[in-house]
Amino acid sequence: MSREAAFIAALRGLARHPAARGLLDDAAVLDGLVLTHDMIAEGVHFLPDDPAGDVAWKLVAVNLSDLAAKGAAPAGVLLGYALAADSRWETDFLAGLDAVLAAYDVPLLGGDTVSLPAGAPRTLGLTAIGRTEGPAPSRTGARPGDALYVTGTIGDAGAGLAMAQGLIAADPVLLAAYRRPTPRLADGRALAPVVHAMMDVSDGLLLDAARMAEASGVAIAIELEAVPLSDGYRALNGDGREARLSAATAGDDYQLLFAAPAAAALPVPATRIGAVTAGDGLSIRHHGEAVAPPARLGYLHG
Amino acid sequence: MSREAAFIAALRGLARHPAARGLLDDAAVLDGLVLTHDMIAEGVHFLPDDPAGDVAWKLVAVNLSDLAAKGAAPAGVLLGYALAADSRWETDFLAGLDAVLAAYDVPLLGGDTVSLPAGAPRTLGLTAIGRTEGPAPSRTGARPGDALYVTGTIGDAGAGLAMAQGLIAADPVLLAAYRRPTPRLADGRALAPVVHAMMDVSDGLLLDAARMAEASGVAIAIELEAVPLSDGYRALNGDGREARLSAATAGDDYQLLFAAPAAAALPVPATRIGAVTAGDGLSIRHHGEAVAPPARLGYLHG
8 A cells, every 4th residue: 555545544534524425535515515625746746847827727627626526516715825936937827826717707715825945846735615506426326237427538638748748749639638627517517416426537537437436335347449539539549449548547537427327318418438237346348358457547646 | 025925915816706805814704614724834834843743733723723713613624635755754643633633523524645756845734614603703893992802821832932942941831832722712602793803813913913903994002011921921931021022923822812892791701902993003002101013023934
């Protein structure tokens, strides 16, 4: 077990309140409010030369994505900002923050600003607060007989990361998928009354599906050929087995992954990519042929 | 203007929502919930050799103190934790976290754990959520004719910091005031219906009083001889003018500073230390004699 996993396991022992949902979910639910907090560090979650405005956008968007997975509408954010030594970076950060808050009509409600010792990497925290009208889906509710769905396309942000790292030529659409992801807020609100379990795809489709299976106490089977790919992704990588495995393990998609009754009519477009059955664990097939799960199912920080 | 002040001023320009209260307050108020987020960094807000359990205690206690100033009862916390390279530190931190959450009956609801690059200072964030039953006092409501009060005693944590730094011999009570402060939660709830303005004393009594005066658009006059000192503080520093100025500028007290009608009956013990009048700015007297405000009214990080 990694040190990060060991620390989280110890924290779970302290989180005995029902609203904490055993820290298994990406968000807590309290008095009809959904609360989520993410922290990002330079050199770990963003690159030192990523544009500061994009870092601000992504910090807010990934937290709003957690709200989307709970069917919540954003009500506000609190920012924890550690100042480092580059004023230009901060000016650009503030412009990106203003843009993303305006794009999703989310108020900045408060937070804290601190100064770091010289040379320390930037560390930023964001708390997002959302309101739900109905029950907030968790990742623990998938049931045998459910179908597994995902919104949008998978793998675009992973290709965009390779572009941001200068490994391949940049495509603006894929780069934007990595740097300025779109939280699926309207989809999440529409889906919340229909689904049995929902979460956002942050660390990789396969890894997040495995987490849903474990949290729900069920088995999940994924049909790799059904995983939706964008035209841009196909143009770059094709749509063979390896291209699909790469897309399904890259992470940073911020699409919604959900389990719903197989006969349910869905209120928004989504792609059926698999099935929930009794048992445990994740299995993968490609045109009916079993595929051994890759050693790395997704992106694990640290 | 410091870079931190300039950044906060720019953030205020983005915080146009009424619930943000122009970022002038320590907490936001939304749907009857009070929300506050503080961030602390090693080498800035705590010493590298401060006991980890005390760091956890203080991180939670200072956020609960912000809730106390709004008359709110704590409903939960979200923790943003950046792992560094010392497992023993983390074990001790978790023990302190468990202790402070149990002491104030506060659930850990969620958060995020990230790993930092090697050598980076620890940075920790905490979001505290509280519930209010009545209106939440702000620091903007002080009115001419109000009296100014403070709970408890002032200066103990400042003396404790000097002890933690090894500058003077340690006294367990004063050291605990620095390392394990007590948020005045019950006092805050009792006072909220009575006060016109309230805030906690975090950066120094004089600095925080000056902030209340500015936010409320009034003048505040403080009678230095009335500032309440503990027996331990007097034994160490006496209670002359310099000792009192030192206590009133040290910070980390986490007492409640409030303005209330001069004739109001207070529901909890507090000491009257001054008066609110028309005008602006802070004035200080000692036994009727004007005292020039010291250049440093309190502790400004960074």
